[in-house]
Amino acid sequence: MTTMVHDDLLHPDVIADPYTYFQYLRDTDPVHWNHLWNGWVLTRYDDVAAAFQDPRLSADRITPSLNRLSPGKLEERRTIYTVLSKWMAFNDPPIHTRLRMLMNKAFTPKAISRLEPRIGEIADQLLTQLDSKTQVDVVSEFAYLVPVLVIADLLGIPVDDRDLIKGWSDDLMLLVFGAVDVSDRHARAEKGLQEMHAYLSQMIEDRREHPKDDLLSSIAAASEGEDVLTTDEAVAMCTLLLFAGHETTTNLIANGVLTLLRNPAELARLRQDASLLPSAVEEILRFEGPSKSLIRIAKESFELRGKSIQEGQRVLLVQAAANRDGEQFDHPNRFDVARSPNSHLGFGRGIHYCLGAPLARLEGEIAIGRLIARFASMHLGETEVQWQPTLINRSLKQLLVQVHA
Ligand code: HEM
Numbered sequence: 001m002t003t004m005v006h007d008d009l010l011h012p013d014v015i016a017d018p019y020t021y022f023q024y025l026r027d028t029d030p031v032h033w034n035h036l037w038n039g040w041v042l043t044r045y046d047d048v049a050a051a052f053q054d055p056r057l058s059a060d061r062i063t064p065s066l067n068r069l070s071p072g073k074l075e076e077r078r079t080i081y082t083v084l085s086k087w088m089a090f091n092d093p094p095i096h097t098r099l100r101m102l103m104n105k106a107f108t109p110k111a112i113s114r115l116e117p118r119i120g121e122i123a124d125q126l127l128t129q130l131d132s133k134t135q136v137d138v139v140s141e142f143a144y145l146v147p148v149l150v151i152a153d154l155l156g157i158p159v160d161d162r163d164l165i166k167g168w169s170d171d172l173m174l175l176v177f178g179a180v181d182v183s184d185r186h187a188r189a190e191k192g193l194q195e196m197h198a199y200l201s202q203m204i205e206d207r208r209e210h211p212k213d214d215l216l217s218s219i220a221a222a223s224e225g226e227d228v229l230t231t232d233e234a235v236a237m238c239t240l241l242l243f244a245g246h247e248t249t250t251n252l253i254a255n256g257v258l259t260l261l262r263n264p265a266e267l268a269r270l271r272q273d274a275s276l277l278p279s280a281v282e283e284i285l286r287f288e289g290p291s292k293s294l295i296r297i298a299k300e301s302f303e304l305r306g307k308s309i310q311e312g313q314r315v316l317l318v319q320a321a322a323n324r325d326g327e328q329f330d331h332p333n334r335f336d337v338a339r340s341p342n343s344h345l346g347f348g349r350g351i352h353y354c355l356g357a358p359l360a361r362l363e364g365e366i367a368i369g370r371l372i373a374r375f376a377s378m379h380l381g382e383t384e385v386q387w388q389p390t391l392i393n394r395s396l397k398q399l400l401v402q403v404h405a
Pocket of ligand 1 (some may be wrong): 001059089090100122240241242244245246248252289290291294345346349351352353354355356357359361
């Protein structure tokens with residue numbers, strides 16, 4: 001690879017295998033200035049873990065991109081910015097603290113654990129539809145469908161409206177995950193969000209008057225003393241949950257199946273002992289996790305490993321590199337479904353640690369567990385595995401698998 005290739009985070013070689021490239025950076029230049037991306041790239045476990053908890057690094061990457069837009073463009077993308085700027089994921093304290101506290105009340109572990117039988121039903125229904133097939137695209141026919149059905153169920157979205165939600169959420173994902181190969185991604189995200197905003201505002205207003213036993217009602221009623229969520233904030237919260245819980249969990253399931261098929265001895269171990277499912281899911285999050293990297297903005301200038309990070313510069317926290325750091329993990333490039341300890345950074349760390357981690361884990365365990373139980377024999381199809389060309393997430397385009405019950 002040439003130096004330029006090394007700086008192209010979207011180069012096909014880096015998209016196909018980010019681990020070799022990031023290992024090179026971790027070994028040679030762990031706090032690397034990337035000229036093409038125009039920001040710092042952190043690849044060591046200790047640095048990435050510390051950066052997640054560093055108050056000098058801001059999670060607000062919406063304001064800087066807003067400031068770069070012309071008034072015309074700003075108007076065209078009004079809904080996108082109105083909604084995204086209210087996401088707790090893109091806010092620092094004290095706004096983040098307030099939103100997270102209000103949400104913690106609605107998104108309780110009890111509400112999540114109640115979902116276990118329903119997730120099983122959803123997975124089984126989808127698998128039954130695949131019974132007569134000999135080849136399955138695990139992404140589009142299974143992994144993609146489980147999370148959206150589960151989150152729609154949890155929120156209390158009527159069954160007939162789920163295709164609408166799926167469509168809007170897809171349009172938004174093009175933008176947030178930076179799908180560089182889709183030219184009209186801003187226009188599609190804006191239109192999708194306008195429609196989703198109108199739909200969800202109506203639902204929230206409705207639940208305020210007629211509460212039900214669902215997450216939409218808890219969000220509509222979320223309060224802390226005198227403090228309550230406005231309708232706009234409640235809608236933004238729902239869009240964040242729909243969005244944050246969708247593609248990430250799809251990728252956990254699909255990346256997990258791919259990794260198990262590439263490591264048949266580990267798949268056999270899991271088939272023999274289903275009690276390994278929780279640790280297998282943790283290992284998938286470490287080894288081929290859905291969240292490849294996250295962006296922060298320096299709020300002030302500071303030194304790191306002798307490099308001067310300036311106020312306003314972008315910093316990329318590369319979880320895919322940290323999770324393969326030999327200083328933290330024994331045999332980091334070995335996939336081990338029983339790995340322990342496994343303190344990976346797949347869900348981030350610190351105040352923004354994934355709110356939906358318990359749900360994602362439960363979905364991953366149930367979906368992967370049911371899939372391998374249903375098909376006694378599974379083999380990778382002939383076509384080469386292709387990944388989406390994005391900076392932030394590790395996402396398969398499709399995953400063709402030959403199956404036999
Ligand atoms: C395997 C699936 C998932 C992965 C890998 C994942 C990963 C992450 C990561 C890395 C963060 C930290 C972001 C940051 O520090 O900037 C995060 C935050 C978040 N996640 Fe997840 N996530 C997953 C599933 C879910 C699900 C199912 C939900 C909810 C339904 C969810 C909701 C959230 C929310 C609301 C935040 C923002 C938390 C905050 O800013 O305080 N995630 N997620």
